[in-house]
Amino acid sequence: MRFQFRFLISIGSILVLNQCNPSYDPGTTEHIFKVTSQVNDERLLTADETPGDWLSYGRNYFEDRFSPLQQITIANIDRLGLAWSLNLGIKGALEATPLVVDGIMYVTGSWSEVFAIDARKGELLWKFDPKVPRIIGFKACCGSVNRGVALYRGMVYVGALDGRLIAIDAASGKLKWETITVDTTANYTITGAPRVVAGNVIIGNGGAEYGVRGYVSGYDAMTGEQKWRTYTVPGDPDLPFESKAMEEAAATWTGEWWKYGGGGTVWDAMAYDPDLDLLYVGVGNGSPWPRVYRSPEGGDNLYLSSILALDPQNGEIVWYYQTTPGDNWDYTATQHMILADLNIEGQKKKVIMQAPKNGFFYVLDRTNGDFISAESYVYVNWASGIDQQTGRPIENEWSRYETKDVQIFPSNVGGHNWQPMAYNPETGFVYIPSLDRSMVFGLDPDWKFDDGFGGVNWGTNRTAPNPEREVLEDASSPQPDPQGRLVAWDPINQKEAWSVAYHENWWNSGVLTTSGGLVFQGLCDGSFIAYDAKNGNKVWEINLRTGIMGSPVSFEIDGIQYISVAVGWGAWAGNGYQFTEYSYPGTVYTFTLGKNTPIPDYPMPDSTPRNLADFEFEADEEMLARGMTLYEKYCNHCHWDVARETVGVVPDLGYINQGTYNSFEAIVLEGLRSPNGMPNFKDLLTKEDVAEIKNYILASTYSRRIENE
């Protein structure tokens, strides 16, 4: 019978015959089609039952980033070595978490490019380039980065930097559908990974520094049709409110906030509880930063810096918890959230845990948003603690920097940024990639709303302190040195179990923890380290020579456990943490026991010493001042200060050669270097503007040459 059946279809099509064959060669299109189309709701709901795969951003809906695999342990980790590496041939920072299903890996790089890799061999299967116009980099506060994809029923979903949500055929790498999720005239960008919940792809966006209004949306995973959109801050109160929640939120704002967007973007964290059928999203900071500029009479400014629980079918807000009422410091609550069931005072509690930028670690009841506990996980001075009755921070009276400039801990980068934490149910600890850093906050007296393309709206004197104002420095002790730390946090007792400090190379990556008793983390100097999850002893280390930002994962192929991490560093990494000497090209490294492939010597970006440009220029003081203003607004974002004498991914314009000098205008206004990431400014700048910028660059280089002589 069976023979007959096969015989019959063998005179049909080859494809049909293939589908009757139960086993395919790993890595073939048929194999990929089969394994990725099996990633359905059932598989996502039961992700813990297939620990060999890493099916979604946080590995499961609870987003715990705990791998139950236990082949690699403290006892044998000295045998862990490189199995393969794959140079993706891209520049810039990689922040992605790779997903893996039956040995097929999906990872993203800068400019939202997607790579499918045969993780058995470390070979590229396909690459999808969404061709994001490079000018969009101009709207991205913190780089043209991307944190990863979602997988569902044979499709790979990526949120592109320019605001598109894109569905790609997981087997062929071909476009299935794409839809634009943002108003492209506003300064929205997408860097976060989509999630799929009950057939909807959920995606938010960023741009709160650039005057936008935050929201999150659900799209039909099969068709790309928008199912719902939930705003996080109210719009113009003269127009009808989108929901009751928006009407209630509007009562907590004053003045004309909607003219400045308000902020509250949902740019990263989400989690889902299938039993409660609640989708949790983290909401970002206020735009502009100081409340006095966007809501002059005060108010909590809901739902900034909040965790929202939504109905995933229609996006309705079921409950909220605001971590930083009336945010004044860029204290987003978009940081990674983990769901767990904890035993607290003899009671099993369904909790949600978050370490937002504001420096406090929160444990909330995820059924209703009730406050359970919060303690500071880094040094904090803006608030003395959290009121245990109300769950609100107890602010210090000078914290809002309205009369003085003030040194505030944590800085605007936060006690913890987007780098995912991990929760190990076996040790009971949450591992937090944290930062002990401060920033002097002060009002920018000249702030005016800039709603132009890429217009930055901090409202604080972020770059230049105000000489007329007194600076209130934090003189208390103990006050930490600027550093990064991996903190093992006991969420039940709300205290640190152990921590490891990173003094010089403070930027530390996302975290993986495993049932092998391990915690993996990378650093900006390329160190990739494993710790004993119980006590923080370093048990293994390798240097990958490229700064590490992305988050390691673990998976299994044919009974063998692997650890993978996507690494890449470089300009567009964002402000303040650009260590360009570690800017090797983006690469995926995969480790297993008993392998020892040497770390390849991938070529560095060109670092041959160059001479400072020496060309004639003509300009009076007024023109140079205009050139400087234009340079600061349009160019500094990527190129940084002129003639700063470091070698970066983006050229220092103080070192342009004759050819570049000659084609300067064509590079800026005709897109001559657009394929390499240099935007085309034809709609933003005139020829006269470009001439002024060029003269400013040459004048700065001239003064640097004089200084050097």
Ligand code: HEC
């Ligand atoms: C979004 C990031 C970004 C912004 C903003 C940007 N650039 Fe660029 N620029 C680049 C990149 C990337 C390259 C390198 C392209 C290459 O490798 O050919 C580049 C290259 C150049 C070069 C060629 C340099 C050389 O030595 O080869 C010039 C000139 C230049 N940019 C001018 C400008 C000016 C002027 C501005 C502001 C009006 C500006 N750029 C803004 C990313 C940017």
